[in-house]
Amino acid sequence: MAAPVSIQLEFGGGAELLFDGVKKHHVTLPSQSEPWDVKQLLVWIQRNLLKERPELFVQGDSVRPGILVLINDADWELMGELDYQLQDQDNVVFISTLHGG
Amino acid sequence: MAQDVCFLKAQLKEKEKEISALKNKLAQLEKTHTSVLELQDRVTPLTPLTAKAALSNEDIMRYSRQLLLPELGVQGQLNLSKTSVLVVGCGGLGCPLAQYLAAAGIGRVGLLDYDEVELSNLHRQVLHGEENVGQAKALSAAHAVKRLNAAVECIPYHLQLSPENALQLIQQHLDLADLIYDIVADCSDNVPTRYLVNDACVLSGKPLVSASALRMEGQLTVYNYCGGPCYRCLYPVPPPPETVTNCSDGGVLGVVPGVMGCFQALEVLKIASGRGSSCSQQLMIFDAQDARFRSIKLRPKKAGCAVCGENPSVTQLEDYEAFCGSAATDKCRKLNLLSRDQRISVQDYKFITVNQEPHLLLDVRPPVEVDICHLPFSLNIPLSSLEEKKSEHIQLLQERIRELKQQMAGDCWPPVYVICKLGNDSQKAVQVLEKMSGSDLDSITVKDISGGLMAWAVKIDPTFPQY
Ligand SMILES: [Zn+2]
Numbered sequence: 001m002a003a004p005v006s007i008q009l010e011f012g013g014g015a016e017l018l019f020d021g022v023k024k025h026h027v028t029l030p031s032q033s034e035p036w037d038v039k040q041l042l043v044w045i046q047r048n049l050l051k052e053r054p055e056l057f058v059q060g061d062s063v064r065p066g067i068l069v070l071i072n073d074a075d076w077e078l079m080g081e082l083d084y085q086l087q088d089q090d091n092v093v094f095i096s097t098l099h100g101g
Numbered sequence: 102m103a104q105d106v107c108f109l110k111a112q113l114k115e116k117e118k119e120i121s122a123l124k125n126k127l128a129q130l131e132k133t134h135t136s137v138l139e140l141q142d143r144v145t146p147l148t149p150l151t152a153k154a155a156l157s158n159e160d161i162m163r164y165s166r167q168l169l170l171p172e173l174g175v176q177g178q179l180n181l182s183k184t185s186v187l188v189v190g191c192g193g194l195g196c197p198l199a200q201y202l203a204a205a206g207i208g209r210v211g212l213l214d215y216d217e218v219e220l221s222n223l224h225r226q227v228l229h230g231e232e233n234v235g236q237a238k239a240l241s242a243a244h245a246v247k248r249l250n251a252a253v254e255c256i257p258y259h260l261q262l263s264p265e266n267a268l269q270l271i272q273q274h275l276d277l278a279d280l281i282y283d284i285v286a287d288c289s290d291n292v293p294t295r296y297l298v299n300d301a302c303v304l305s306g307k308p309l310v311s312a313s314a315l316r317m318e319g320q321l322t323v324y325n326y327c328g329g330p331c332y333r334c335l336y337p338v339p340p341p342p343e344t345v346t347n348c349s350d351g352g353v354l355g356v357v358p359g360v361m362g363c364f365q366a367l368e369v370l371k372i373a374s375g376r377g378s379s380c381s382q383q384l385m386i387f388d389a390q391d392a393r394f395r396s397i398k399l400r401p402k403k404a405g406c407a408v409c410g411e412n413p414s415v416t417q418l419e420d421y422e423a424f425c426g427s428a429a430t431d432k433c434r435k436l437n438l439l440s441r442d443q444r445i446s447v448q449d450y451k452f453i454t455v456n457q458e459p460h461l462l463l464d465v466r467p468p469v470e471v472d473i474c475h476l477p478f479s480l481n482i483p484l485s486s487l488e489e490k491k492s493e494h495i496q497l498l499q500e501r502i503r504e505l506k507q508q509m510a511g512d513c514w515p516p517v518y519v520i521c522k523l524g525n526d527s528q529k530a531v532q533v534l535e536k537m538s539g540s541d542l543d544s545i546t547v548k549d550i551s552g553g554l555m556a557w558a559v560k561i562d563p564t565f566p567q568y
Contacts, residue, residue, distance in 0.1 A: 013320070
């Protein structure tokens with residue numbers, strides 16, 4: 001069994017509006033047989049934090065186009081994207097891209 | 102009486118003559134005045150900028166405080182004077198950007214915008230003044246820039262950037278000896294233009310200093326620079342149109358694009374002077390609420406990128422509005438979700454109020470907009486509360502409907518008319534309410550008021566505020 005993982009989730013660029021306008025969420029992912037990865041985190045967010053209109057956040061098993069995922073201040077692509085295994089105290093940011101000027 | 106009418110008519114004719122004479126005079130004057138600043142409505146050939154051999158005494162005095170910086174120095178200043186920058190969009194980002202580029206002594210700025218100055222622009226688009234309302238933004242910005250630094254060559258383009266004109270504008274000929282703009286700054290306000298500008302920069306090999314702002318946040322990246330990624334490397338697929346918010350919907354605090362536009366100016370000046378930008382493969386995020394800048398390391402250039410990759414599928418500019426599924430403007434889209442019998446016009450609603458027909462007016466805008474203005478007797482329940490079926494709000498709605506029913510004769514239910522700012526959210530609300538009707542709510546007739554409060558202000562009550 002892998003121990004529970006405490007992480008900080010942040011939403012920005014308007015993505016926080018899907019979460020009652022709250023930008024920072026400290027969450028603890030429960031203990032499970034295998035380690036938590038980002039793919040599972042997205043499912044957990046959908047079940048536990050995102051109540052309405054999931055299509056504005058996810059598409060298939062990933063985030064929708066126009067949302068950038070950052071893990072510990074780096075583009076998630078540098079970290080393995082959906083397969084990245086979450087560590088205790090990780091910081092995961094979901095930023096909606098802005099287009100206004 | 103007839104005599105008075107005759108006299109007034111004659112007088113009016115006289116005045117009209119005077120007005121037309123004055124207009125002619127003004128047109129003449131403006132013509133001579135704008136000989137330096139001619140508004141371009143199409144792409145015209147430009148001569149390449151020539152490098153200055155040395156700074157004049159006036160240059161030295163004017164730029165002395167920045168010449169003292171070893172990071173710039175005389176060579177850096179000379180480099181600025183031979184650099185031309187295309188500013189795409191003369192709005193909240195483009196204004197401060199153009200201002201600082203001109204102040205620092207950039208050689209040439211192309212100022213591109215298809216829009217005219219509106220009163221609601223002035224809180225953030227700081228180059229335009231009250232007297233410029235109605236004027237082409239590109240020209241208004243160019244005048245302001247010229248006033249600041251007459252040595253800067255300024256070319257206002259009153260046109261929409263398109264797949265047809267973009268490369269011509271940036272590059273003129275596909276001959277690299279004839280580069281017209283050295284750096285492009287994306288200060289636009291919509292998704293299709295952002296892809297268009299990116300592809301044009303990749304195809305012509307120009308660095309792209311891109312920023313955006315909304316509400317209390319800003320973002321900045323330098324694309325296609327020093328081997329770094331392009332916009333498409335990061336965002337290969339455009340966002341679904343319904344997830345994109347513009348400034349006229351979401352709002353923006355003027356100083357936020359101000360900060361981001363200044364940041365863009367900084368990166369442009371670093372590239373132009375020869376120092377180079379450190380924002381390639383880097384995303385700067387500005388959170389005005391928390392007063393925090395954050396720098397994110399981005400992915401490198403993608404080998405599989407559709408435009409800058411090893412086997413690009415985009416080798417010429419394409420139809421970006423089709424690609425993104427949205428128009429290249431930040432004006433609001435008009436939704437059409439309902440059938441004709443589910444909607445009434447503002448004239449119909451006026452008739453209903455005049456006849457005092459019993460009904461419930463439901464305003465589904467967020468409270469912050471209801472604070473700006475609202476119709477009396479409306480009940481405010483935001484669309485988001487309806488979508489989430491917030492119980493206290495559904496209960497409130499139910500109570501109001503039942504109260505009204507009691508005042509009505511017979512066994513009929515009062516109709517519910519839904520209103521919002523422009524008539525988009527009200528249609529969504531009708532759909533939500535129809536689903537609830539008969540289950541979460543009593544069986545009700547719901548219709549939306551087409552065009553919303555802004556149509557009410559234009560067509561029914563000119564004293565009603567517009568925002
Ligand atoms: Zn690319």
